[in-house]
Amino acid sequence: MKSDLWIVFAVTAGFMGFMIGYGVPPVQEVGLYAMGHGGAGVEESAEADAAMEQFKELEDLLK
Amino acid sequence: MQQHVADVTTADAAVAKMTLEEEAKRKKKLWALGLLGLFSLISISTFVYNEYYIYLSVYLWFGMIYGMCLQYGRFCFSSAFRDLFAIKVPRMLVGIVIATLLFGLVSAPITAAGLSTFHAAPVSSHAIIAGVFFGIGMVIAGGCASSSLYKTGEGNMNALIVIFSLSLTQALFADVGGWANNFVPEAWTQSALEKGLPASITVTDGWVDQYLAGYVWNNPAITYAELLGMPNASIAGAFVGNLFVGIFVPASLLLALVYALYWRKGYRKKQQKQGKDVSGLKGELAGYWSMITANKRTAIAGMILGIACALHMLVIQGLRVKFGFKNAGTMLERIGWDFGLSVQGTVFDPGYWYVTTQEAQWVGWTLQKMGIENLDNIYFGFVNGIPNPAINPADWMSLALIGGAAIIALYHNEFKFKKPTWETAMWSAIGGAFMGIGSRLGLGCNVGAYFVRVANGDCSGWLFGLGMAGGAYLGVKFFNWWTERKLDKEAEAMGL
Numbered sequence: 001m002k003s004d005l006w007i008v009f010a011v012t013a014g015f016m017g018f019m020i021g022y023g024v025p026p027v028q029e030v031g032l033y034a035m036g037h038g039g040a041g042v043e044e045s046a047e048a049d050a051a052m053e054q055f056k057e058l059e060d061l062l063k
Numbered sequence: 064m065q066q067h068v069a070d071v072t073t074a075d076a077a078v079a080k081m082t083l084e085e086e087a088k089r090k091k092k093l094w095a096l097g098l099l100g101l102f103s104l105i106s107i108s109t110f111v112y113n114e115y116y117i118y119l120s121v122y123l124w125f126g127m128i129y130g131m132c133l134q135y136g137r138f139c140f141s142s143a144f145r146d147l148f149a150i151k152v153p154r155m156l157v158g159i160v161i162a163t164l165l166f167g168l169v170s171a172p173i174t175a176a177g178l179s180t181f182h183a184a185p186v187s188s189h190a191i192i193a194g195v196f197f198g199i200g201m202v203i204a205g206g207c208a209s210s211s212l213y214k215t216g217e218g219n220m221n222a223l224i225v226i227f228s229l230s231l232t233q234a235l236f237a238d239v240g241g242w243a244n245n246f247v248p249e250a251w252t253q254s255a256l257e258k259g260l261p262a263s264i265t266v267t268d269g270w271v272d273q274y275l276a277g278y279v280w281n282n283p284a285i286t287y288a289e290l291l292g293m294p295n296a297s298i299a300g301a302f303v304g305n306l307f308v309g310i311f312v313p314a315s316l317l318l319a320l321v322y323a324l325y326w327r328k329g330y331r332k333k334q335q336k337q338g339k340d341v342s343g344l345k346g347e348l349a350g351y352w353s354m355i356t357a358n359k360r361t362a363i364a365g366m367i368l369g370i371a372c373a374l375h376m377l378v379i380q381g382l383r384v385k386f387g388f389k390n391a392g393t394m395l396e397r398i399g400w401d402f403g404l405s406v407q408g409t410v411f412d413p414g415y416w417y418v419t420t421q422e423a424q425w426v427g428w429t430l431q432k433m434g435i436e437n438l439d440n441i442y443f444g445f446v447n448g449i450p451n452p453a454i455n456p457a458d459w460m461s462l463a464l465i466g467g468a469a470i471i472a473l474y475h476n477e478f479k480f481k482k483p484t485w486e487t488a489m490w491s492a493i494g495g496a497f498m499g500i501g502s503r504l505g506l507g508c509n510v511g512a513y514f515v516r517v518a519n520g521d522c523s524g525w526l527f528g529l530g531m532a533g534g535a536y537l538g539v540k541f542f543n544w545w546t547e548r549k550l551d552k553e554a555e556a557m558g559l
Binding site for chain 2: 004005007008011012015016019020022023024025026027
């Protein structure tokens, strides 16, 4: 019964692997340090405006 | 002959019982696989429909992992404090503190690399007061915010009532104005006005709005690293400031206190009975270690939670860079879901494990659809928004958390539909309401205001935890009094 719990883990690991593979290349491209400091080298979209910067400062204060 | 017939009948009955049990287990397994299939189908079909939906799927799969871990580790803050104060058993509390430490250990390299999506919260006495409300609520409700989610996944309908009550109270409390404005100090109103919030936010009408903009925001939001003059995104800041000073030292002291008050005596008695030597520092250290390793299951769950949280941050940050936005509100707008965005075009998008806000948003969205304005307050209107629950990223996480817990519970034959009684439903609703108020005052629950904050070196985390412990103590005392009163009345009615 419990032994086929591996199906759950395998499917979960499969999706996780895909998503990590999808999300991590931009990190490699930009570099860990640069990404954590505003993503230098990556073009930010037009939506990332001054209001968003203000939001970034406040976002966790308001959860 | 008769004996033989009786033996055969008993054996048949036992076989039939076993067959029924096996059949029930098989059905539960099928349900678990069905849930897994549903999540897979949602992820694949939405991704095929539009690439952006992978952002929501990230929340979904990490939510599922959080649910699986919580169920496996029986991760419940309410049980932890209730067991400690009511029956003097520190096992679960120790497990949670160890889990917090392990989460901190995993978070430190992420913070050092500058990849953390975490932001510190303002530090002041409000965190303690909020914790007291939350602590009372979780003991009365019989579950904290996170355990109510996983217990719902186990089929516990009292836990579902807690979630409903918690969600409703948060949404109503965040928007309460009118008569409640009379309880706002003038200084808060003036300070809130000076913040220059957009006109759509009626900052002078709403107790929580003025509490946030007029009081909470005026306090420093600081980590232990920053307190020691080190940047968070540095090896020294993340490992020495946040991890060692902010987590390891206070956690070790707390565990030492718990050892001295609740574990030492029992441990020494047990060892002495077995004729073992417990004298000296060696004996004390052995006792301390035995306490720390007493709840491996919760600690392991905490460590996996920590790793999952760290990976969650990494993947979300990567996707934000890939898609060129900093908040999911932009993404929702691009795919045509622009209802309920905040005045800044944002929605609640924490980038890591969080519990309460998305639940409040369900109610906020429903009220807005019913014509009750909910976008004129800071909580919803300025920051978190109230997007449709069907495409709310953090909602996907909470629902998947329930699903993940259900999968593990079904596999371990621990799923059982538990119908509430009127009395338990009442306590669930009252406790949920207390937790809802505590969550809004403290800007988070046992996860967002304690677990994640402490693990990321936020100075306000331990303050909320302190308040939560105090509140839980009061809750336990209240429940003891209530139970004794009830038993006395019953005994009196029976003429005893």
